[in-house]
Amino acid sequence: MTNRRLVRVLLALLGSVLLLGCGSNSPRSVEPVKGTVVGSVSYVGLPAEYRIYYAPVGASVSERASIRVSSGGSDRRKGQIDAGNDLFSIELPEGQYEVVLWEVSEGRAQIRPEQPFAAPFTVVPGRSVYIGRFDFKHQQGIRSRESSVDVTYSDQLQQDVALFQDDRAMKDAPDLRLGINEGMRMQWSSDAGATDKAVSLIVFSSF
Numbered sequence: 001m002t003n004r005r006l007v008r009v010l011l012a013l014l015g016s017v018l019l020l021g022c023g024s025n026s027p028r029s030v031e032p033v034k035g036t037v038v039g040s041v042s043y044v045g046l047p048a049e050y051r052i053y054y055a056p057v058g059a060s061v062s063e064r065a066s067i068r069v070s071s072g073g074s075d076r077r078k079g080q081i082d083a084g085n086d087l088f089s090i091e092l093p094e095g096q097y098e099v100v101l102w103e104v105s106e107g108r109a110q111i112r113p114e115q116p117f118a119a120p121f122t123v124v125p126g127r128s129v130y131i132g133r134f135d136f137k138h139q140q141g142i143r144s145r146e147s148s149v150d151v152t153y154s155d156q157l158q159q160d161v162a163l164f165q166d167d168r169a170m171k172d173a174p175d176l177r178l179g180i181n182e183g184m185r186m187q188w189s190s191d192a193g194a195t196d197k198a199v200s201l202i203v204f205s206s207f
Contacts, residue, residue, distance in 0.1 A: 034091045035123040038173050039131040040160050041069040042085045045138035046106070052088075052134060053101040057120060064100065087160070089169035092123045099180075102134060104149055111138075111149050113188050119153065121179035128173035130157050132180050154185040 041050055051066040067090065071082040099119040104111045121131050133156040138149040157178050164170045 036128040040133040043136040051103040057096040129179035
């Protein structure tokens with residue numbers, strides 16, 4: 001067999017091997033490894049920052065993460081009352097999680113409930129889950145002795161779907177399902193005479 005013919009045979013064999021290899025390694029669909037978590041924050045009061053803390057079930061305090069919403073923007077004029085509604089959307093790995101804490105802050109002054117709570121939800125890859133709405137109302141600055149804060153955490157799925165129907169995060173979650181207990185409602189208030197599970201609040205300040 002001449003050298004040229006040998007080369008042609010080897011090239012033909014190599015081509016056959018490459019074709020077989022391509023056929024056996026055809027692209028496979030990649031399953032999503034994260035799910036989407038959707039919720040909302042509404043607020044009425046002086047400019048402040050609002051945080052919602054969540055964590056995997058059974059996690060330590062150091063493993064908590066937060067969702068942050070700010071009111072007032074850069075124009076935080078003294079005494080100005082702000083009102084707004086914000087939709088949040090984050091991606092999380094598959095697993096069991098729970099909302100455990102909320103926080104209102106002005107600079108380094110913060111207000112939180114005395115005790116953490118637990119509102120569990122499950123993240124499923126490729127799915128979108130709704131974890132509720134937080135309503136914040138505070139009419140006095142956090143540093144004020146008369147600081148008053150009322151917070152309600154509840155299932156407002158239908159209302160939020162209607163309110164944020166044009167929001168990109170809502171459009172990206174067409175299969176949105178309820179992730180917390182239907183009709184769930186928790187309420188905190190700095191008013192000792194308030195109904196609905198009134199609790200005292202702790203003010204942390206380094207001033």
